Amino acid sequence: ANHPYYIRLSKTGDPNAAISYNLGNGGPTLDQRSVIDAGFLELVRLGLKPANDPVIAESLPVVDATIKSQTNSGPGWHRYNGDGYGDAASNGHPWAPSGVGTGHVWPVLDEERGEYALANGDVSTASELLATMQRFASGVGLIPEQDWELPDLAPSPYGTDPTVASIGFQNGHPAGSASPLTWAEGAFVRLFLDLGARTLLERPAATYARYVLQHPGQTALSIAAPGDLTAVDGSPVTVRGSSAPGNRIYVAGTNTDNNSQTTLVSTVAAADGTFSVQLPISGGTTVITVVAVSPQGATAHATRTIVWDYTPGTVLLDVSDPAGDDNGPGNYAYPTAADFHAGAFDILEFRVIDSGDTIVFKLKVGDLTPTFGSPLGAQLIDVYVHDPNAAPADTSTAPSFPQRNYTIAATAAWSRLIEVQGFGQRYIDAHGTTLGSVSISANSISHFITFSVPKASLGQPGPGWGFTVTLTGQDGFQPDQARAFTSTPGPYTFGVCATASSDPHCTVDPGTVPKVMDTLTPPGVQQADELDYTRHQPVVLQDIVIP
Structure with missing residues (x-):
């Protein structure tokens, strides 16, 4: 209606x-x-x-x-x-x-x-x-x-x-x-x-x-923090605002991911009308409801939704990646269709967490606006896992599909591959055998894509284990499930270059460039150099290692 x-x-x-x-x-x-x-x-x-x-x-x-x-x-x-x-x-x-x-x-x-x-x-x-x-x-x-x-x-x-x-x-x-x-x-x-x-x-x-x-009257209320639809990094959360002096302020936090578990705190607005309380929260999405009540019974309310994207367990690896390097070797460009949002292919952080029976991976991107009806309908993530104790015969340096146009360094040869996208997944060993399914979730507020596999099939990551991480666009109509490149960007293709140019980077066959919008590189290695297909044939990706 x-x-x-x-x-x-x-x-x-x-x-x-x-x-x-x-x-x-x-x-x-x-x-x-x-x-x-x-x-x-x-x-x-x-x-x-x-x-x-x-x-x-x-x-x-x-x-x-x-x-x-x-x-x-x-x-x-x-x-x-x-x-x-x-x-x-x-x-x-x-x-x-x-x-x-x-x-x-x-x-x-x-x-x-x-x-x-x-x-x-x-x-x-x-x-x-x-x-x-x-x-x-x-x-x-x-x-x-x-x-x-x-x-x-x-x-x-x-x-x-x-x-x-x-x-x-x-x-x-x-x-x-x-x-x-x-x-x-x-x-x-x-x-x-x-x-x-x-x-x-x-x-x-x-x-x-x-x-x-009686129809209760209205009183004043404004919320200064936290911002609506924002991510927080711990508990408690400070809820600040202003109301009429002397008003009683009630603050409730309801976790919509945990059976609507609710915590409640209250305070009284100070002489200048300000108030501040500490609200305990738990991991997940919390809807904060703030209610102001005057001594005469007038009321006002406001709500804020926040996310604490918390995964319990032991953090084995936590690395950050520069913002704004979601352009491959420096010349790649996003598709022009409105479905693609700035930052969607920009890795900001990568974590590996031992959560007991599972190993959890968390990848944060610059933007995680739902695309094509999926919370991560734009992204395709590959994590190539190097186990230093794996037998050489059980490892590979090949990419997920040959059409990806890169290889994995011999020192980072992988025994497990985890591939995550909005409309599919792969979890295989170096022989191509499927090892099971990947548990996947995504949060458009925290911008974290969270996925996990059983420790029993992956192994116990520790010092010396390495992870080669790539992010590109998914496209279920392509044989390798990755979005295609054209010389310049089309509505639904990446551009090798933003505009036509005589630069050697822009005159190559678009079908030969590495399909990597962003990747994690070890210390001393620049992404622009590692992915530079005019200098390296083939392009070889290196891993980040648990110290």
Whole structure:
């Protein structure tokens, strides 16, 4: 819809963000912006919003268009679109033990809608929804968890395997779910009593008086630090800002990567209105909510999202790389299409971490804007791992694919190759044997691409182990999965040079240059020299070594 409305859930507090999550219960993974439920009606029942609140009112047509079903017993509502919990729609197979099915309408949600109707002065609709709940039941006191909103379905023949047998269903009558559902029974009684009293009996009077009758005023609040959508490097985080002198300031940090674990601190704004608190956080993404409350009850709030890209374990190697050298030997240029952002192929830092059973690699780049629908859809990373104890017969100096146009130094011959990109991966030994899968994640705020492999297949890195690291562009349409080069950049090709020139670097066959936008070099080695294909044939890459 083109007006504000409530969605079911937001992982970060931003309902317009392109964030997907799995619905659970056998349901699909969907964009949060498309998942609708009617849980916001509790804001009315609990006295936090008036029934005629515009966003409440404008959300109801979205709900009805998405999750309402008309049955022979009356209207019913699903928990949310995409719900996979319930007997299968196509054949009536039970949800258990497969965990695969289709959600159906829940009578308890008629009660929820009925209470809203009553709060909005619509006694007739509330009464009809109470009657619908009665019709949904299989007997007095037997209101089920779910009712069947689909065409009638005959039961399976006697003797059918019970794990796939349908008990048979009729439209508007109970599905194969819990019956009675005790909280549906309780809700029925509540709506019955509400109708008798012509008011919501379980609406807290204090919240209704504060938020509906009195409309709390606004007070001042501004946040100076931390910045929104920024990375931090530890805990605690300093939250600074200003408000009206004497206001109570509450600061909550909710880790959206750790089951919404929340920490809370508070303080009072000083005489000049400033405040500063230390907020403990844990690794991952944290949404910081700051609320100011005046002595008279006026409020204000603000949010910030931060990331502490923390990986527990022992850091074996941590090297930095100069910013702005994402041009290969110095003359390469980015594609011209808007999909490619400055810094996307610029290595800034590389870490190797022993995290117990796994070895974790973290590569930080200048920009990690999601590309082509993937958090690292632009990048292709190769890490060639040199184990000094590996037998020479089990090592290689070849690149991941011949088309990459470089080799690995003999002193850095690799026994393991880990390749990471937005739409694929490789984890092989020197003979080309696949060793397993790579666990990959990326964070657009911290700009770290994090990937790991089991220690059992990689080995235990230590002194003398080396890593040859390259970064280029991925392209799944190329035989080597790497983005092609042309003499000058095209919309989706790298340019050997930014513009045509008689410089020897710019007159070579674009298909022969090393496909490396940035690489890590050992002390005393300059990237511009190592990748200079006019001086070195072939180009030989060296590794960085754990001291």
